[in-house]
Amino acid sequence: MKARRKALLLAVLAALAVIATARADEYTWPEREIKFKRSDEAIPAAVARLDPMPKYVAVIAPGRGLLIRRWPDWPPGKVLSEQQEALLARRFSDAVVQASEGLRLYAVSEEDARRMATAVIEASDERNRRRFGAYVEHLHRQQSLIPDAEKTIAEGEPELKTITSRLEELRRVGYFRNRAEAEKIAGDLGTLLNQIDIEIAGREAEVKVLTAKFGEPSIRVTESMREMHLEIEVDLAGALVRKKKAQDARARALEYVALSVRRSLLRTELEKAQSTLTAEAREKIAQQILELERGLAHPNEHMRPVVVRDNTVFIHPVIPLATTRPGSGAAAPKAE
Numbered sequence: 483m484k485a486r487r488k489a490l491l492l493a494v495l496a497a498l499a500v501i502a503t504a505r506a507d508e509y510t511w512p513e514r515e516i517k518f519k520r521s522d523e524a525i526p527a528a529v530a531r532l533d534p535m536p537k538y539v540a541v542i543a544p545g546r547g548l549l550i551r552r553w554p555d556w557p558p559g560k561v562l563s564e565q566q567e568a569l570l571a572r573r574f575s576d577a578v579v580q581a582s583e584g585l586r587l588y589a590v591s592e593e594d595a596r597r598m599a600t601a602v603i604e605a606s607d608e609r610n611r612r613r614f615g616a617y618v619e620h621l622h623r624q625q626s627l628i629p630d631a632e633k634t635i636a637e638g639e640p641e642l643k644t645i646t647s648r649l650e651e652l653r654r655v656g657y658f659r660n661r662a663e664a665e666k667i668a669g670d671l672g673t674l675l676n677q678i679d680i681e682i683a684g685r686e687a688e689v690k691v692l693t694a695k696f697g698e699p700s701i702r703v704t705e706s707m708r709e710m711h712l713e714i715e716v717d718l719a720g721a722l723v724r725k726k727k728a729q730d731a732r733a734r735a736l737e738y739v740a741l742s743v744r745r746s747l748l749r750t751e752l753e754k755a756q757s758t759l760t761a762e763a764r765e766k767i768a769q770q771i772l773e774l775e776r777g778l779a780h781p782n783e784h785m786r787p788v789v790v791r792d793n794t795v796f797i798h799p800v801i802p803l804a805t806t807r808p809g810s811g812a813a814a815p816k817a818e
Contacts, residue, residue, distance in 0.1 A: 511611055512787060516603055517794045518596055524801040528576040528588065534565045536577065537587035540599040543584030543791045549606040550578060550585075566594040584791075592797055599795045604790040614785040623775040627767050631755035638752045645745045652738045656731070661742040665737045672730035676726045685718040689717055699776050 545621040589595035
């Protein structure tokens with residue numbers, strides 16, 4: 483009875499995981515168009531004296547969760563005027579200010595104010611988009627665990643059987659019992675092949691010299707010279723045969739080493755796949771998928787576009803601080 487309930491639970495979790503996959507794939511990152519509106523309400527400068535003095539301020543409300551970096555790393559990808567760049571370079575904390583109504587971006591021109599506001603919103607959205615993408619990738623990895631494990635076993639078990647059979651065959655003809663012996667034999671045969679190549683090169687040179695002498699009219703070819711030529715050719719043919727045998731034996735040893743490495747890796751992969759397909763592992767994976775799906779259905783503020791009230795940024799004129807009432811200053815935001 484208990485086993486039946488567990489099987490039923492796994493079936494329900496698997497079905498819900500399929501729903502989770504569909505919802506994750508259907509989720510699209512919302513596009514937005516930032517609007518700008520001019521306001522006649524003047525906002526005071528952050529301090530009494532700034533050089534250059536800003537004339538406009540863009541206000542992003544409510545201004546939470548925005549990505550703010552220190553100059554010159556911010557704003558990215560936006561061309562500002564030389565005066566605006568000078569203001570940010572000299573007095574960044576007085577040009578980018580977190581106030582009660584939102585983030586204030588002081589600028590020497592209205593265009594610079596718009597560009598700064600656009601830059602900070604786009605950079606913040608992109609950061610959150612990457613966070614959301616990483617979350618989706620994590621969900622997809624969880625969803626692929628069981629299918630990947632099943633595929634590994636379906637393909638890996640026949641391959642393991644074939645490799646094991648081939649290793650036994652090589653062991654019978656290769657004069658080695660394990661990978662270490664095969665590696666040693668491959669090394670010894672490599673040394674032997676180098677020696678045989680030297681021997682072959684010498685015999686080929688002797689054959690070439692004798693053949694050239696036989697073609698000279700002034701040289702009388704004796705029977706002993708013919709016998710010497712024949713002996714050298716026989717030695718050369720024997721060396722070539724020994725080389726072929728050594729090459730074949732070394733190839734078998736190297737194949738044994740490669741297959742041994744592959745069998746070890748394959749066994750590890752199969753053990754991991756089998757552990758993934760246990761009832762307990764399946765249940766855990768299904769629960770993780772459901773939790774991730776809930777996170778995608780209701781993403782937190784770090785995985786959504788940053789909040790900009792009505793998708794509208796207000797551009798205000800700036801008045802010198804000396805003409806305002808006391809207590810209207812604001813604190814600078816912390817940079818990330």
